Amino acid sequence: MASVETVAMQSEARAPDGKKGARAFALRFFSGDEIARALVTISAALILLVTVLLVYELWINSHLAREKFGWHFLVTQVWDPNAGQFGALAFMYGTVITSLLALLIAVPLGVGAAIFLSELAPPKLSNALTFCIELLAAVPSVIYGLLGVFVLMPMIKQYLHPLLKGSLGWTPFFSGPFYGPSVLVAGIVLALMILPFIVSVSRQVLLAVPNDQREGALALGATKWESTWKVVVPFAQRGIYGSVFLALARSLGETMAVTMVIGNTPQIKASLFAPGYSIASVIANEFTEATYDLYVNSLIELGLVLFALTIIINGLARLLVSSTAKFSVSST
Amino acid sequence: MTAPMEADERTPDARTPRPAAPVADPSARAAQIADAAPPANLAAASIPSAAELFGPGVGEKMRASNLNFFYGKSQALHGISIRIPTNHVTAFIGPSGCGKSTFLRTLNRMCDTVKGTRVEGEVRLDGEDVFSLDVTSVRRRVGMVFQRSNPFPKSIFDNVAYGLRVNGGLSRAEVAERVERSLVRSALWDEVKHKLHESAYGLSGGQQQRLCIARALAVDPEVLLLDEPCSALDPISTSKIEELLLTLADSCTIVIVTHNMQQAARVSDYTGFFLMGKLVEYDKTEQIFQAPRRKETEDYVTGRFG
Amino acid sequence: MSEATRLRSRHMVNNVMLGLTGVFTVIIAGALLFILGYLFINGARNLDWAFFTQLPKPTGETGGGMANAIVGSAKILGMATLIGVPIGFLGGVYLAEYGNKSFAFAVRYLTDLLNGVPSIVIGIFAFTLVVLKAKHFSAFAGGMALGLMMIPISVRSTEEFLRAVPNGLREGALALGTPKWRALATVVIPAAKDGIITGIMLNLARVAGETAPLLFTSLNNQFWSPGVNKPTSTLPVMIYTYALSPYDDWHRQAWAAGFVLLMLILTINVSARMILSRSRYSGAR
Numbered sequence: 001m002a003s004v005e006t007v008a009m010q011s012e013a014r015a016p017d018g019k020k021g022a023r024a025f026a027l028r029f030f031s032g033d034e035i036a037r038a039l040v041t042i043s044a045a046l047i048l049l050v051t052v053l054l055v056y057e058l059w060i061n062s063h064l065a066r067e068k069f070g071w072h073f074l075v076t077q078v079w080d081p082n083a084g085q086f087g088a089l090a091f092m093y094g095t096v097i098t099s100l101l102a103l104l105i106a107v108p109l110g111v112g113a114a115i116f117l118s119e120l121a122p123p124k125l126s127n128a129l130t131f132c133i134e135l136l137a138a139v140p141s142v143i144y145g146l147l148g149v150f151v152l153m154p155m156i157k158q159y160l161h162p163l164l165k166g167s168l169g170w171t172p173f174f175s176g177p178f179y180g181p182s183v184l185v186a187g188i189v190l191a192l193m194i195l196p197f198i199v200s201v202s203r204q205v206l207l208a209v210p211n212d213q214r215e216g217a218l219a220l221g222a223t224k225w226e227s228t229w230k231v232v233v234p235f236a237q238r239g240i241y242g243s244v245f246l247a248l249a250r251s252l253g254e255t256m257a258v259t260m261v262i263g264n265t266p267q268i269k270a271s272l273f274a275p276g277y278s279i280a281s282v283i284a285n286e287f288t289e290a291t292y293d294l295y296v297n298s299l300i301e302l303g304l305v306l307f308a309l310t311i312i313i314n315g316l317a318r319l320l321v322s323s324t325a326k327f328s329v330s331s332t
Numbered sequence: 333m334t335a336p337m338e339a340d341e342r343t344p345d346a347r348t349p350r351p352a353a354p355v356a357d358p359s360a361r362a363a364q365i366a367d368a369a370p371p372a373n374l375a376a377a378s379i380p381s382a383a384e385l386f387g388p389g390v391g392e393k394m395r396a397s398n399l400n401f402f403y404g405k406s407q408a409l410h411g412i413s414i415r416i417p418t419n420h421v422t423a424f425i426g427p428s429g430c431g432k433s434t435f436l437r438t439l440n441r442m443c444d445t446v447k448g449t450r451v452e453g454e455v456r457l458d459g460e461d462v463f464s465l466d467v468t469s470v471r472r473r474v475g476m477v478f479q480r481s482n483p484f485p486k487s488i489f490d491n492v493a494y495g496l497r498v499n500g501g502l503s504r505a506e507v508a509e510r511v512e513r514s515l516v517r518s519a520l521w522d523e524v525k526h527k528l529h530e531s532a533y534g535l536s537g538g539q540q541q542r543l544c545i546a547r548a549l550a551v552d553p554e555v556l557l558l559d560e561p562c563s564a565l566d567p568i569s570t571s572k573i574e575e576l577l578l579t580l581a582d583s584c585t586i587v588i589v590t591h592n593m594q595q596a597a598r599v600s601d602y603t604g605f606f607l608m609g610k611l612v613e614y615d616k617t618e619q620i621f622q623a624p625r626r627k628e629t630e631d632y633v634t635g636r637f638g
Numbered sequence: 639m640s641e642a643t644r645l646r647s648r649h650m651v652n653n654v655m656l657g658l659t660g661v662f663t664v665i666i667a668g669a670l671l672f673i674l675g676y677l678f679i680n681g682a683r684n685l686d687w688a689f690f691t692q693l694p695k696p697t698g699e700t701g702g703g704m705a706n707a708i709v710g711s712a713k714i715l716g717m718a719t720l721i722g723v724p725i726g727f728l729g730g731v732y733l734a735e736y737g738n739k740s741f742a743f744a745v746r747y748l749t750d751l752l753n754g755v756p757s758i759v760i761g762i763f764a765f766t767l768v769v770l771k772a773k774h775f776s777a778f779a780g781g782m783a784l785g786l787m788m789i790p791i792s793v794r795s796t797e798e799f800l801r802a803v804p805n806g807l808r809e810g811a812l813a814l815g816t817p818k819w820r821a822l823a824t825v826v827i828p829a830a831k832d833g834i835i836t837g838i839m840l841n842l843a844r845v846a847g848e849t850a851p852l853l854f855t856s857l858n859n860q861f862w863s864p865g866v867n868k869p870t871s872t873l874p875v876m877i878y879t880y881a882l883s884p885y886d887d888w889h890r891q892a893w894a895a896g897f898v899l900l901m902l903i904l905t906i907n908v909s910a911r912m913i914l915s916r917s918r919y920s921g922a923r
Contacts, residue, residue, distance in 0.1 A: 036819035043728030112662035140847020223652035253756025255850035314754035472815030482806030495814035
């Protein structure tokens with residue numbers, strides 16, 4: 001009788017999904033819904049698994065080095081495969097110094113260009129230029145390396161080096177001989193590589209600043225520059241920091257271009273004219289030549305260090321950018 | 333559920349011994365009323381019984397009993413109990429956010445598609461609980477047209493044929509024939525017959541909405557739910573759709589949500605007034621607009637509110 | 639300072655700074671235009687028919703080409719697409735259409751994390767996963783490395799473009815009594831098709847130039863490498879090897895290879911963007 005059923009039904013708060021019993025499940029299963037759900041859920045789980053497995057493999061396959069050197073790995077500078085002595089410091093220094101140098105060059109240029117593209121340039125010009133600059137983000141790093149070796153390095157040697165030596169040669173940063181492959185060239189090549197990211201993301205966050213902010217400042221008698229620098233840029237600050245961190249993460253992990261121009265010498269020198277070595281470069285150069293397990297393990301531990309470094313920076317970048325502007329597929 | 337209720341819904345003749353309550357005596361009617369309405373729910377107390385409301389010869393197509401609906405922790409519907417008459421037009425009116433659209437979406441379980449929602453109570457379609465039926469069969473029997481026309485990015489023909497093809501079992505010729513019939517029923521055939529295979533996005537807003545009606549009609553639904561179908565349309569398109577609803581009601585039970593009181597008055601046989609998640613009053617449309625029993629209804633239909 | 643001079647200096651700052659941003663833009667655009675132009679001219683000049691048809695010549699001899707590297711790159715990219723795109727696509731469908739709160743959050747978070755992993759580290763991962771176990775370098779290992787790199791962007795672009803499909807289309811299909819998976823397969827995914835294809839193309843263009851993860855997975859090869867189990871030559875690795883060699887002829891070939899690789903990547907990239915710009919629901923962009 002319906003009345004009995006009614007009472008039962010009403011006391012039972014249902015999930016709207018209507019999950020009730022085997023019969024309903026079978027119905028949905030044969031209509032394909034459960035198969036589809038299982039398929040996509042398994043794929044999603046697989047992505048989780050792959051990421052966890054990546055960390056696991058790095059961890060397990062670096063255990064010899066971790067056991068032998070412990071935390072000393074991170075603070076010693078000796079890298080001597082013949083003696084079985086491995087320390088990461090020189091590579092960490094090379095990675096960090098080239099990336100910082102790249103930021104030093106790229107951030108003012110990139111943010112300046114982003115301001116021009118979002119605040120000043122007519123939309124058509126801005127879009128066309130942005131399109132070109134974003135295309136440059138697609139140029140593979142090995143091609144930047146090729147250009148670095150054959151175009152930039154000779155140009156820097158011929159023009160920039162004498163200039164820097166002449167004006168700033170008295171500082172430790174620009175002293176000593178310059179042969180070509182060096183921290184300086186690596187920093188400049190990296191700067192070129194991260195510029196498109198900084199320009200494109202910064203422009204996006206600047207464009208996302210509501211127009212009333214600009215109008216508000218202009219209405220108070222601010223000049224265009226004052227309204228941009230004191231109102232619009234601070235408004236978009238977090239997003240711009242985000243773009244910088246994103247670029248930093250990318251340059252820390254950058255391998256080919258750096259390997260081709262940095263000189264591959266594990267040393268810590270104040271002079272930017274001196275060659276150096278980065279974490280990614282040493283892995284790229286020595287991985288296939290590593291002849292014994294401790295050597296391989298040490299290289300993989302370097303990979304682990306690089307992984308940790310970029311994950312932290314990337315996390316910060318996303319935290320900053322996601323709160324102000326939406327990411328686009330092509331610029332991440 | 334009370335025994336008299338059961339009798340009411342099947343055979344209008346076998347009513348309760350009590351005579352139909354006079355209009356002036358709401359308290360007597362309250363006793364007869366709907367099964368689930370708890371005494372505290374004043375809203376339900378002013379709704380006439382099916383027999384009284386529909387008169388002889390009109391069956392009950394759908395019924396909701398004491399329906400509560402929750403978005404997360406906030407309750408959007410409070411104890412809605414209502415009967416929808418077969419092959420008539422029923423309209424729901426009320427201010428924005430009063431729950432009329434939410435309620436409409438429980439009738440074909442479109443509410444399921446929103447995460448974090450919960451339904452209590454029951455909705456019956458020809459006496460069967462829609463929440464225990466297969467959801468796809470419920471939606472096939474209870475079609476829906478939305479506020480914003482939503483043709484698929486396909487040709488006009490493929491749009492109308494979509495439901496037929498999903499359900500399968502028809503030959504190409506049968507599909508073509510059903511598509512034509514649906515377009516004729518939705519009064520769109522003459523306008524589109526020469527461009528059936530062009531994109532549906534080439535149609536005007538009003539045509540797109542009628543295409544959506546045709547698409548819903550193609551699978552021969554028993555009930556057609558319309559959620560403010562004319563709110564984005566111009567007056568001419570609106571009047572076309574209103575005419576269409578009147579003709580469709582011969583063969584189909586229609587429930588329309590509208591914020592436009594004139595529209596409800598023009599097209600519907602029965603009208604329910606929703607306010608803050610409650611069904612305040614439900615009666616014949618003339619009754620609601622000319623002699624509403626509740627103060628809130630009167631305020632609303634006379635424009636003193638919202 | 640008088641009001642007038644202050645005003646004048648403010649205007650001067652205004653003009654100088656705004657001018658500077660324009661100059662910066664010109665510097666960037668100019669530098670980039672210059673290096674690309676250099677690559678185009680130098681690359682095209684050194685490109686000949688033999689590049690596409692011949693194997694590399696032994697060390698020191700001039701002439702020869704990179705036919706094996708072209709085929710090798712195509713093979714590895716094909717494998718990468720087969721590995722990365724289906725998982726990424728289905729994972730994206732999960733996030734956009736099925737995801738429940740905590741699990742979807744974890745998937746999204748780790749996808750972002752995977753996206754940020756440097757490519758050389760992905761190379762190490764593929765090395766431990768495939769090369770270490772099979773005990774030899776192989777095209778498959780390279781395909782695996784690039785495939786892993788394709789997953790995160792597949793996921794996020796699929797999710798993004800599915801989310802851009804108006805909910806009305808889902809409701810319209812479901813309201814006709816369509817099972818959810820059929821509504822997805824016949825209405826929602828087709829509506830997002832352009833965007834999803836664009837995502838796959840941009841993704842492919844991105845990994846096509848990857849070198850680091852291939853250095854110790856697919857390695858290199860001076861000869862043809864049939865099947866997927868042998869060390870295999872690829873264009874990016876050839877560019878790297880040849881650029882750092884001491885031979886002028888190899889440098890010329892490196893330029894030619896760089897030109898071919900870049901043309902390929904830019905073509906995919908530009909056509910993907912064109913597809914997207916005429917697409918109806920184009921997501922964020």
